[in-house]
Amino acid sequence: MMIRIMFFLFFASQVLVYFIPTTTFALSLSSNTDKLALLSLKEKLTNGVPNSLPSWNHSLDFCEWQGVTCGRRHKRVSVLHLENQTWGGTLAPSLGNLTFLRFLTLSNIDLHGEIPAQIGRLKRLEALDLRNNKLQGEIPKELTNCTSIKVLELLINRFTGRVPTWFESMKQLTTLVLENNNLFGTIPSSLQNISSLQMISLTENHLKGTIPYSLGKLSSLTYLTLALNNLSGEIPLSLYNLSNIQTFDIGNNKLFGSLPSNIDLVFPKLVNFLVGQNHITGTFPNSISNLTNLKIFDIGTNSFNGSIPLTLGRLNKLKLFNIENNNFGSEGARDLDFLSVLTNCSQLYKISLLNNKFGGKLSNHIGNFSANLRSFNLRANQIYGVIPESIGQRIGLTYLDIGTNSLEGSIPYSIGKLKNLVRLELQENKLSDSIPLSIGNLTILSELYLSDNKLEGSVPFSLRYCTQLLILSIAINKLSGDLPKQTFRYLDGVIYIYLSNNSLTGPIPSEFGNLKHLSHLYLHSNNLFGEIPMDLASCLTLTRLVLWGNFFHGKIPQFLGSLKSLEILDISNNNFSNTIPFELENLIFLNKLDISFNDLYGEVPIGGVFRNVTAISLIGNKNLCGGIPQLKLPRCVGDSSKTHKQSLKRKLIIISVIGGVLISFVAFITVHFLTRKSKKLPSSPSLQNRALGVTYGELHEATNGFSLSNLAGTGSFGSVFKGSLPNFERPIAVKVLNLETRGAAKSFVAECNALGKMKHRNLVKILTCCSSVDYKGEDFKAIVFEFMPEGSLENVLHNNEGSENENHSLILSKRVDIALDVAHALDYLHHDEDQVVVHCDIKPSNVLLDEDMVAHLGDFGLARLIHGSTRHSSKDQVDSSTIKGTIGYLPPEYGAGGPVTPKGDIYSYGILLLEMLTGKRPTDHIFYENLSLHKLCKMKIPEEILDIVDSSLVIPTVEDQTWMVENNIKECLVMFATIGVACSEEFPAKRMLTKHVILKLLEIKQKLSH
Structure with missing residues (x-):
């Protein structure tokens, strides 16, 4: 027995010895x-x-x-x-x-x-x-x-594919989120078997058919979103059994039915309720007022009718109230009484009653709305009476639309207190009296719509202070007097001007020539007179010039033929005389030309728009001849001498031009050799004068001896240091040129000369230049700029380094703003009359951001100047072989030795836009010979746009999907990508014009602001 026990103990010990390492080995293996x-x-x-x-x-x-x-x-x-x-x-x-x-x-x-x-x-x-x-x-x-x-x-x-029916086997599933995919087919009724489900989101797919009745069995469901599909049929009554629902979103489908009158009982925990853009009928669910946790209420674009209850004031957490595009109201005096109770909803930021049948007056209660109110839309109703002065108390408003109603009286002076307004719409009412001078207080206003009223007086001179104005619409009123000259000098960003159908007098002010971004100019049906001023030749972005029904006289100016963007030109019903300028044949985009009812005579051109008989109107000019046969005009008789004179005139012009060129060439050679010695001086007089403002020692002290702790960045030709000078209140940036780098000295002169002559809010402001020697007796050159605290777009876009505030999220609206800033800068550089500036190095690191995230284009070290009067002349173009731009942003024609032109900047700008969109540099490793950033984006537009966009642009959670749809995010992304692709086309002639870029970006901005 003892032997057996001893044997057992020995065996056990051996097993224990081997068992422990074996287990450890197994764990290690796993x-x-x-x-x-x-x-x-x-x-x-x-x-x-x-x-x-x-x-x-x-x-x-x-x-x-x-x-x-x-x-x-x-x-x-x-x-x-x-x-x-x-x-x-x-x-x-x-x-x-x-x-x-x-x-x-x-x-x-x-x-x-x-x-x-x-x-x-x-x-x-x-x-x-x-x-x-x-x-x-x-x-x-x-x-x-x-x-x-x-x-x-x-x-x-x-x-892709259908929503799987086999989900029913996942008995513990609580959250099923499949939104924003390409799923098709119907919603499987088998989902009813997952009793644990609390959240279902199938938003933005391609689902069709009806909503399964069986979904009403999911008693634990708190979140149901089926929006943005093609669902149809009646809303199942069973859904109203889901008593735990907090978010209910079935908007943007084709559903019909009605809402339960006891919605507070069926959905007692409701927070977000969105059923807009369907075919739902019935009256307003009054019991909604009992849902005190309700934040978002959207039943817009349906077929509801009746009145709005006076109990909505209980909804003290309500943020969005949208009942637009329905049939609410009876055009009665008490229709708007509910607005007075909405003033109790202290968190309201958006109210939209657009396009209903509300009558009645606006009471002074309008001034008591939530301080958070940003958007207030009452357009297209039957509201009458006056606009209360109390509207001026809502200083947080950015968007106010009371257009298309029956409002009378004057525009309240208090409107000038709404200093945050970006868009004001009061058009299509019966407003009278003059436009208040206080309108000039709206300094960030970008869109002003006052058309189709009974406004009198003159165009207020105070509009000059609305320097951000893009759209000015005051047509169809009773305005009189001359157009204020000085006002339009300051509105240099305006794109659309509508002043037609008034009683305005006088000539078109020469100051209109300052409107470099002007696209639409409608001045028809006034009492304007004089000649079309030559200054309009500067408005190279004009697409529509409509002046009919005035008293303009003189010749049709030849310079109109240089406005290459013109699409509509209507100068009919005036007193123009003489012949039709043949220069109008050059307008390749012109699709409507109306010069009827003037005193024109002579030969009608046959090229360009004159080839299309349906695009031109010539009637009312009795002495015209020639033209294409379809016009059936008489032949130009006895023109042989005239033709001879024209031929002789052309020859004289050619001889004069050649002679002028020869004289200019001789003068150039003479000046060149006479001034060669002066060019050997270390700096030009302009630079010497600038250098008087700051010394090397002052810059050395300002930057702590150019210490690394002050280093803000490095570039092709030197380093940038942050510093401060006693004479400047704000921090400065000192760009110190590395003169050992080839081309650095030339870059210094180019940048000082270029920036010193230019002033624009979106260009880096040069403070002074310093051309001196350092403490070692060596040449020293530096340029002093305003410091940009948010660093470069490169840093913010890719790694957020170099910014004093590293928490900026570059959302889409902000990227659009930055893109607009850069586009405005390029438009300024490319369309200066005296000399065009081609930047030659557009890229994110050269776009600097100030404390308000406003973009400023900088680093003009590679910039080239082209004289404005000869901007299209080959003799004035620069050989691009001397340009050392940045790989990835350099236009292909420069690589082939083509001339430097503004189109090259547009290419680089297009690449910059695509980088802003995708978050990928053009030199990213994913791009190779057959795939570039341009090609990638072009392939993905429009269906697969979300596949390529920078993740920080669109990461919508289930909760903010409604916000994304409401703000047209996907559509705006497609538009943004399209602009970038169009600008970065391989062939220069196919690239967009800057003014078209600006218009498209403004369209995106407008969509995002709604």
Whole structure:
């Protein structure tokens, strides 16, 4: 017996000895499996890009790798969380080896390809979040093996196929988010079998058919969004059994039916209610007033009718109230009484009653609305009476629209208190008296609509202070007097001017020549007289010039033929005389020309617009002849002598031009040789004068001895230091030229001369230049600018370094603003009459941002000047072989030795826009010989635009999807991409004009502001 016991103890000890190492070995083997799986996953996720996930290396335990969390009991990966990268990789099958994984989040890392079937091995998986990638294919059925899964978020991808019926096998599923994909078919009724579901989001797919009645059985549901599909049929009554619903969004479909009168009882926890843009009928659900947690209420664009209850004041958390495009109201006196109770809703930021049947007057209660109110839209109703003076109390308003009503009286003087207004619409009313001078207080106003009223008096001179004005519409009124000359000198950003159908007198002010961005000028049906001023030749962005029904006289100016963008020219019903200038044939975009009812005579041209008989109107001019046969005008008789004279005149012109060129050439040679010695001087007089403002010693002290701690950045020709000078209140930036770099000295002169002569809000302001010697006796050259605290667009766009505020998120609206700023700068540079400036190095690092994130174009070291009068002359163009721009932004024609032109800047600007859109540099590793940033964006417009945009532009959560749709984000992204692609076309002639760029960007801005 003792022998057996001893044998047993010996055997047990041996087993124990071998058992412990074996178990440790097994655990190590399992851990090693996870490590190898992660390394394989990294290779695919990052596309093998070096330096991605640097912590994932052998020197660190894999449980300490970025985004990796291991379990406490077993050294196995339980959480993998990686997001907000631009790797552009795929999901490796090795993902299936992480069998202890419970939470997997790989959001916004630019994934493409399909979800591997091996994901079905993750039987412990509880949450899968793959949002905001480019994953495609069908949702893999292998997910049914993940029996523990509770959260499935696959939004903003490219998944196709139907919504799977096999979801019903996921009995623990609480969150199902599939919005913004390409799913089609119907919503499966089998979803009713997942009783644990709390959230369903299928918004923005291609689903059709009816909403399954069975969804009403999901009693735990708190969030249901089915918006932006093609769903039809009646809203199932069963949905009103979902008593836990907080967000209910079925907007933008084709649904019909009515809302329950006891909505407060069926949805007692309701927070967000959106059923807009359907075919729903019935009256306003009065019981909504009992839902005190309600924040968003949108039933706009349906067929509701009746009155609005006076109990809405209970909704003290209400933020958005949209009932536009319905049939509310009875055109009665009490229709607007409910507005007085809405003043109790202290968080309201938007009210839209647009296009209903509301009658009645606006009471003084309008001044008591929430201080948060930003948008107030009452347009297209039957409101009468006067605009209350109390409107001036709503100083937070940015958008006020009371147009298309029956309002009378004067525009209240208090309107001038609304200093945050960006858009004011009072058109199509019966407003009288003069436009108040206080309108000039609206200094950030960009759109002013006062047309179709009974306004009298003159155009107020105070409009000059509305320097941000883009649209001025005061047509169809009773305005009189001359157009104020000085006013239009200051409105240099205006694009549309509508002053037609008034009683204005006098000539067109020469100051209109300052309107470099002007596109539409409507002055018809007035009492204007005089000749069309030569100054309008500066308005190169004009597309529509409409002057009919005035008393203009003289010749039709030849310079109109130089306005290459003209599409409509109507100068009919005036007193123009003489012949039709043949220069009008040059207007290749002109599609309507009306010169009828004047005193014109002579030969009608046959080229350009004159070839299209339907595009021109010549009637009322009795002595015209010639033209194309379809005009049926008489032949020009006895023209042989006239033709001879014209031929002789042309010859004389040619001889004069040649003679002038020869004289100019001789003069140039003479001046060149006489002034060669002066060019050897170290600096020009202009630079010497500038240098008097600051010395080397002052700059040395201002920058702490040009210390590295003050270094703000480096460029092609030198370094930039931050500093401060006693004579300047704000910080300065000192660009110190590295004179050992070839071309640096030339860059210094070019930049000082270029910036010194230019003034524009979107150009970096040069303060002074310094050309001296340093403490070592060596040449020293520096340029002093205003310091831009937010750094360059390059830093903000890519890594947020160099900014004093590193928390700026560059949202779409801000990128549009920056794009506009740069476009305005280029438009100024390219359309100066005296000399055109071609920047030659447009890129994000040369776009600097001030404290308000306003963009300023800088670094003119490579800039080239072209004389304005000869901007299209080959003798004045610069050989681009001398240009050393930046790879990726350099236009292709420069690489082939083509001349430097403004079109080259437009190409670089287009690349800059696409970089702002995608967050990718044109030299990114994903671009190769057959794929460029331009080609990528061109391929993805419009359907796949969300596949390429910078992730920080569009990462809509389920909660803000409504906001995204309401603000036209996707449409605006397509428009932005289209501009960038059009500007960066290979052939210069196909690139957009700056004025067209500005118009399109303003259109985007307008959409985003709604």
